Amino acid sequence: MKIRVLVADDHTIVRKGVCMLISSQADMDVVGEASTGKEAVEQARRLSPDVIIMDISMPELNGIEGTRQICAALDRTRVVILSMHREGAYVREVLRAGALAYLLKDSEHEDLLRAIRAVHRGEGFLSPAISGEVLTDYRRHVTHPVDLLTVREREILIMIAEGKTNKEIAQDLKLSVYTVETHRASVLEKLDLHNAGDIVRFAIRNGLIS
Numbered sequence: 001m002k003i004r005v006l007v008a009d010d011h012t013i014v015r016k017g018v019c020m021l022i023s024s025q026a027d028m029d030v031v032g033e034a035s036t037g038k039e040a041v042e043q044a045r046r047l048s049p050d051v052i053i054m055d056i057s058m059p060e061l062n063g064i065e066g067t068r069q070i071c072a073a074l075d076r077t078r079v080v081i082l083s084m085h086r087e088g089a090y091v092r093e094v095l096r097a098g099a100l101a102y103l104l105k106d107s108e109h110e111d112l113l114r115a116i117r118a119v120h121r122g123e124g125f126l127s128p129a130i131s132g133e134v135l136t137d138y139r140r141h142v143t144h145p146v147d148l149l150t151v152r153e154r155e156i157l158i159m160i161a162e163g164k165t166n167k168e169i170a171q172d173l174k175l176s177v178y179t180v181e182t183h184r185a186s187v188l189e190k191l192d193l194h195n196a197g198d199i200v201r202f203a204i205r206n207g208l209i210s
Helices: 012-023 037-047 063-073 088-097 109-120 128-140 151-161 166-173 177-191 196-205
Strands: 003-008 028-034 051-054 078-083 101-104
Touching (some): 003 012, 003 109, 012 109, 063 078, 063 088, 078 109, 151 177
Parallel strands (some): 003 051, 051 078, 078 101
């Protein structure tokens, strides 16, 4: 049985290159492609792939939140992050979101193939080039402020950081504007932030948005 892979990256050349690499393997098969985070989530729900190769910086929905939604909805689908970001904060957030592997885009082809096979077995895989940053970041953030937030508060924080208004967030999440305002106030209080600008800086600094 071949490993069924969905490739999500907004750069066509990168996406096609990854697809060609995967298709050349006897034990793997590309079942779909996505160029936005939203499309990746929709394709994942429709196709239920074994493994998803996911970029972090994508339009409509970033790869971190896309990973979180996919892992929450599909317990058999594994996510491999393929990104140019080498900061430990990004690795921490995608692993917290449910990804099992994190590779840099300048990794060797063999590393990506090893990562796909590893996560399909339920194992983790980190790009050798970032292992030092990950360990340093872990020691620095054993207890992290983001952990103070509920799932809904984290979701709203990301949407605020992406520039959405309370009304737009309410429409997207099918909540009342009052409820969104309440969650927003709770986020500001828990993280000791004061305005939307603080939220944007916090989200970028902690790898919640790119």
